[in-house]
Amino acid sequence: MTEVPAGGGAPVLRPDGPTPGSAARAGGGGDYLSNEIAYRATLLRDRLGLRALPGGHVHTPVLQFGAGDTGAVTDPDFLRDRAAITAQVRGILSVAAAAR
Numbered sequence: 001m002t003e004v005p006a007g008g009g010a011p012v013l014r015p016d017g018p019t020p021g022s023a024a025r026a027g028g029g030g031d032y033l034s035n036e037i038a039y040r041a042t043l044l045r046d047r048l049g050l051r052a053l054p055g056g057h058v059h060t061p062v063l064q065f066g067a068g069d070t071g072a073v074t075d076p077d078f079l080r081d082r083a084a085i086t087a088q089v090r091g092i093l094s095v096a097a098a099a100r
Contacts, residue, residue, distance in 0.1 A: 001013075001014055001015075001017060001018060001024055001026065001039075002014070002024070002025045002026040003018050003019065003022040003023060003024055003025060004022060004023045004025055005019060005021075005022050006019065006020065006021025006022055007021070011025045011026075017039075017043055018039070018040065018043070023036075024036045024039070034057055034059065035057075037057070038055070038056065038057040041055060042055055054096055054099070058088075058089060058092065060085050060089075061081070061085070063078055063081055063082055063085075064077070064078070064081075065077060065078050066078070
């Protein structure tokens with residue numbers, strides 16, 4: 001990964017992962033905050049010897065209104081996409097719960 005060390009400075013490549021207090025700039029998941037948090041949480045879990053604990057995070061698409069948005073609070077496209085995301089997350093959680 002590439003990080004800016006704690007205290008600032010130029011980005012540096014860290015093949016063994018982040019150093020304390022650093023900020024990610026690039027890596028397998030890019031520089032998205034959710035990826036940074038998930039990476040560090042997984043690293044902490046592994047370093048504490050808790051590999052049996054499941055972990056992860058889910059990226060969801062941005063919910064949008066359909067063409068011709070009238071400024072309404074919701075619309076059929078929004079509701080359809082929200083229901084699909086909810087169903088997928090429930091499916092993930094069901095599989096994870098069953099595996100425990």
